[in-house]
Each structure stands twice: as C-alpha cells, then as structure tokens.
Amino acid sequence: MPATASITTPIYYVNDRPHIGHVYTTTLCDAWARAMRLRGRDTFFLTGTDEHGVKVEKSAAANGVSPQAWADRNAAEFEAVLRLFQQTNDDFIRTTQPRHERQVQLLVERLRAAGALTKGSFEGWYDEGEETYLTETKAKESDYRSPVSGRPLVRAKEENWYFRLSAFAPRLERLFAENPDFVRPAARRNEVLGRLREGLQDVPITRTNFSWGIPMPGDPGHVIYVWIDALLNYVTALGLGDGSAPDRTRYWPADYHVVGKEILWFHAVIWPAMLMALELPLPKCVYAHSFWISEGQKMSKSLGNFIDLPALQGHVDRYGLDALRWFLVTRGPLDATDTDFRVAAFHDAYMAELVNTVGNCSSRVSAMIAKTFEGRMPEDPQAGGEWPARCAAAVQAWESHIDRFELGQATSVAMGLLREVDGFINRTEPFKLAKDPSRRAEVGAILAQCAETVRIAGVLLEPFLPVKTPELAAAFGGVRGSWAERTRWGALKPGSGLVKVALYPRVETAPAA
Ligand code: ME8
Numbered sequence: 001m002p003a004t005a006s007i008t009t010p011i012y013y014v015n016d017r018p019h020i021g022h023v024y025t026t027t028l029c030d031a032w033a034r035a036m037r038l039r040g041r042d043t044f045f046l047t048g049t050d051e052h053g054v055k056v057e058k059s060a061a062a063n064g065v066s067p068q069a070w071a072d073r074n075a076a077e078f079e080a081v082l083r084l085f086q087q088t089n090d091d092f093i094r095t096t097q098p099r100h101e102r103q104v105q106l107l108v109e110r111l112r113a114a115g116a117l118t119k120g121s122f123e124g125w126y127d128e129g130e131e132t133y134l135t136e137t138k139a140k141e142s143d144y145r146s147p148v149s150g151r152p153l154v155r156a157k158e159e160n161w162y163f164r165l166s167a168f169a170p171r172l173e174r175l176f177a178e179n180p181d182f183v184r185p186a187a188r189r190n191e192v193l194g195r196l197r198e199g200l201q202d203v204p205i206t207r208t209n210f211s212w213g214i215p216m217p218g219d220p221g222h223v224i225y226v227w228i229d230a231l232l233n234y235v236t237a238l239g240l241g242d243g244s245a246p247d248r249t250r251y252w253p254a255d256y257h258v259v260g261k262e263i264l265w266f267h268a269v270i271w272p273a274m275l276m277a278l279e280l281p282l283p284k285c286v287y288a289h290s291f292w293i294s295e296g297q298k299m300s301k302s303l304g305n306f307i308d309l310p311a312l313q314g315h316v317d318r319y320g321l322d323a324l325r326w327f328l329v330t331r332g333p334l335d336a337t338d339t340d341f342r343v344a345a346f347h348d349a350y351m352a353e354l355v356n357t358v359g360n361c362s363s364r365v366s367a368m369i370a371k372t373f374e375g376r377m378p379e380d381p382q383a384g385g386e387w388p389a390r391c392a393a394a395v396q397a398w399e400s401h402i403d404r405f406e407l408g409q410a411t412s413v414a415m416g417l418l419r420e421v422d423g424f425i426n427r428t429e430p431f432k433l434a435k436d437p438s439r440r441a442e443v444g445a446i447l448a449q450c451a452e453t454v455r456i457a458g459v460l461l462e463p464f465l466p467v468k469t470p471e472l473a474a475a476f477g478g479v480r481g482s483w484a485e486r487t488r489w490g491a492l493k494p495g496s497g498l499v500k501v502a503l504y505p506r507v508e509t510a511p512a513a
Pocket of ligand 1: 009010011012013014016020021022024025050230231232233258259260261262263290291292293299
C-alpha cells in the first residue's frame with residue numbers, strides 16, 4: 001500500500017459566487033494532489049461548500065427561494081467551476097448533506113461528553129428588526145434605538161453553548177512550541193502566537209436567533225454555529241464521526257489544510273482544540289496564503305474590479321487553462337504578501353515561460369531530431385554526460401519542494417532544467433554541426449541529452465500544466481510507468497519515436513486591463 005497524502009481547501013460559502021480567490025486555493029491544492037499522485041502516493045483531495053448560517057438564510061430570502069434551493073443552486077455552480085478548471089478533487093462535501101449533518105451532531109455530542117462544552121448566557125442590547133446585538137457603546141450612540149429602524153432596542157438575554165477554548169491554552173502552547181511548521185508561512189505563525197499570548201476566550205458554538213443550521217443535539221431551539229459545523233467537514237468527509245467510510249480513515253490527519261489568511265485563527269487554534277477534545281490527531285500543517293488584489297486595489301463588488309468567473313474564463317479563452325493555472329501557482333500570494341493580479345504580468349509570464357521556454361525548448365529539440373534523425377532518438381555514446389546527475393538532483397529538489405508545499409519553487413526547478421537545455425543548445429550549436437556529416441555522432445549525443453532532459457522536465461511540470469504536458473510526454477517517446485521509471489535517465493531509449501511538438505501559441509499583445 002503506498003503512503004497516503006491528503007489535502008483540503010476551505011469549504012466555500014454558497015452565499016457568494018465563485019471568483020479568483022476560490023479558484024486560486026483550489027488550484028494550489030489540485031497541483032499538490034496531482035504531484036502526489038504522480039509520485040504514486042495514495043492521495044485524497046477534498047473541497048466543498050459551506051451552506052448553513054444566517055447569511056445564506058438571508059440571501060435565500062432576498063432571492064425569494066428556500067435556503068436549501070439557494071444552496072443547491074450555488075453549490076452546483078462551485079462544482080461546475082471545479083470541472084471547468086480541471087480540478088481533480090476526490091470528493092465534494094456539502095454541509096447540508098445528511099452524511100455531514102449526522103456526524104456533526106455525533107461529534108458535538110462527543111465534545112459535550114468530553115466536558116469541552118458549557119452552557120452560558122449572554123446579555124445585551126438587541127435590535128429585533130436586524131436580529132443583532134449592539135455593543136453598549138453603539139447602543140448608547142444611537143440613543144438605545146435601532147440605527148436602522150429607529151425602534152427601541154430591547155434588553156435581551158441569550159443562553160448559548162460555549163466551547164471551552166480557554167481550557168486548551170496549555171496544550172495549544174505546547175503544540176506551537178513543538179511544531180514550528182504547524183502554521184506556515186512563518187509570518188502567519190507569529191501572528192497566531194501574538195494573539196495566543198493575549199489569552200483565549202471561550203467560543204459560543206450555538207445560536208438561537210435563526211434556524212438554518214444543524215440542530216444542537218438534545219437542545220431544541222439551538223442551532224450549531226456555522227463555523228463549528230464547517231470545520232468538522234474535514235473529518236466528516238472521511239467518516240470519522242461515525243465510521244461510515246472505513247476506506248477513508250487512512251487519509252486523516254491531513255497533510256495540509258490550505259486556507260486564506262483571514263480564516264487562519266479558526267484553523268490554527270479553534271480547530272486543533274476541537275480535535276484535541278475529540279482525541280483525534282491534528283493536521284500536519286495549516287498553510288495560510290495571502291490575498292489576490294486586482295489592479296492595485298482590494299477586490300470589491302462596488303469597485304467593479306472583482307475577478308469573477310467571466311473574467312477568468314476570458315483569460316482561459318485567450319491563453320488556455322495551463323496559462324491561468326501557471327500564473328496562479330507561480331505568481332500568486334503563496335507567501336505572506338498580497339499579490340496584484342495584473343493582466344500585463346499574466347501575459348508576460350505566459351510569453352516568457354510557457355511560449356519561450358517550455359514551448360520553444362521542446363519544439364526546438366523535437367524538430368531537430370525530426371529533421372536530422374528521422375524522428376528517432378539518437379544514440380548517446382557519452383551516456384548523458386553531466387545531464388543524468390543534473391536531472392536526478394532536479395527531481396530530488398522538486399520532491400522536497402512539493403513535500404513542503406513550495407509549489408513555485410518546484411516549478412522553478414523544472415524551468416531551470418529547460419533553461420539549461422536552451423543554453424546548452426546555444427553553446428554547442430547542433431543545428432550548425434549537423435551540416436557536417438562527420439560530426440553526426442556528436443550531434444546525436446547533444447540532441448539525445450537535450451531530449452531526455454526535456455522529457456524529464458516535462459514530467460515535473462505535469463501537475464502545473466495538465467493540459468499540454470501529456471502532449472509533450474507523448475511526443476518525447478511516450479515513456480510510461482511509475483514515477484521512478486518516468487524520471488529515470490535513459491528511459492527514452494535510442495530509436496524511440498519523437499514527434500515535433502508546438503505546445504503554446506504566441507499571443508501577441510496583452511488585452512487592455
Ligand atoms: O471563509 N485571494 O468561505 P469563503 C485569495 N466558508 N484567496 C481568496 C480570496 C482572495 N482575494 N478571496 C477568497 C469561508 N479566497 C468559510 C470557510 S472552512 C472550514 C470554512 C479564498 O467562501 C481563500 O482560500 O469566504 C479564503 O480562505 C476562502 O476563499 C474563503 O472562502
């Protein structure tokens with residue numbers, strides 16, 4: 001049985017339409033999952049939708065449909081987007097599915113049995129029209145009247161169930177001290193540590209002022225807070241709440257929970273504490289990336305600079321899906337700073353890397369072999385020269401970058417090999433040597449070394465460029481087999497057929513922003 005690998009995206013809210021942010025996180029996870037499968041790992045990649053809560057209830061009402069109908073409609077759109085961007089998720093969990101709801105109730109029951117929940121009350125100024133509490137300051141400012149309707153605020157008291165987060169402080173401290181890589185990147189970990197030092201408050205985990213949620217077991221009228229419901233998706237999808245998916249338990253704990261930085265606290269602190277209370281193993285790493293902004297500003301509906309689905313589709317129509325995925329993975333906000341989505345930068349990355357490096361290098365080498373060696377892999381009396389060691393080092397570096405979720409660096413390793421091949425061709429000039437029949441063996445050696453290196457670099461690019469790399473692999477001898485076989489120097493045998501390829505067409509000018 002091969003070792004397992006497992007990765008998750010956040011589950012996305014169905015009160016929003018899919019946009020670049022969702023496609024980004026999902027594409028990162030998809031590239032990693034593809035890389036792990038390529039290496040022969042038994043891989044599980046989970047995504048889905050978060051469908052409960054007052055926001056969904058309200059947007060459904062505003063659209064004149066039931067919350068479930070609203071959730072169905074928008075979840076279908078999220079699923080369609082996954083297919084559109086060729087994501088290879090192994091499951092799509094929806095929090096309104098019976099499998100999830102049933103297990104959330106069981107897991108919350110277990111939290112209560114473990115002594116991790118208490119019932120507490122909260123009292124404050126309540127705006128009945130808006131169904132929200134106002135802080136004392138806000139209430140005073142508006143003369144104890146609703147800032148919206150002007151009606152008097154009422155003094156209301158609510159009883160809620162609380163998760164005793166504070167009780168887990170010592171264990172959380174130890175977790176962070178003993179696992180410096182539990183939260184990455186490091187800048188994000190430091191933020192979490194700073195907040196942990198301020199002390200932990202217990203977390204209300206039920207609500208009584210709306211009904212679109214999972215009922216609190218044994219306490220009618222209480223609905224489980226949407227975040228508690230949502231976090232549990234990572235284990236309900238694997239049947240850990242009721243043992244309903246025994247073939248999936250091996251995928252826990254997840255290697256990576258990949259999330260945006262705005263939801264790090266839930267994943268880095270509340271979720272681990274819940275898992276401790278449930279006596280379940282913790283995920284190995286919570287990776288919090290930063291945000292895409294658009295043409296210099298935070299994306300917002302009112303500014304009209306939201307990179308929504310039609311905008312993304314426009315880029316795909318013009319440049320192809322590989323180009324979009326490449327830009328997201330290699331130029332995106334994987335580290336601790338936000339990234340501006342500029343169309344000009346997208347265009348430049350496509351031209352420099354996909355057209356002028358991947359495309360040009362593979363077409364040059366395959367075309368020369370087609371012309372000079374009738375499309376047959378030439379013999380190499382030098383047995384690869386320095387190239388086998390260089391490729392082996394690249395494969396190893398790639399593997400360790402993938403292990404550490406350093407996706408941009410993994411792509412750089414492959415690009416580095418192709419640039420070296422380009423440099424080697426420019427230095428040795430096989431196209432000139434080929435005019436002298438007495439140097440045929442030398443030309444054969446050069447081209448064989450180039451072809452084998454391009455083939456191996458192509459394998460390393462497969463998780464990132466899934467549309468065109470199969471064409472590259474087929475053109476360079478169609479070598480099949482395991483990861484070890486496909487990345488082994490010499491797998492492309494002398495005499496194998498090579499076909500001239502043209503992978504990425506030029507796009508002359510960038511469209512206006
Ligand atoms: O928070 N740049 O769902 P959500 C990069 N349901 N990534 C972005 C982004 C941007 N501008 N905007 C959004 C929720 N994202 C909860 C999660 S998990 C148990 C529950 C991505 O629909 C990023 O991954 O608001 C962010 O964390 C996620 O979308 C938020 O999605």
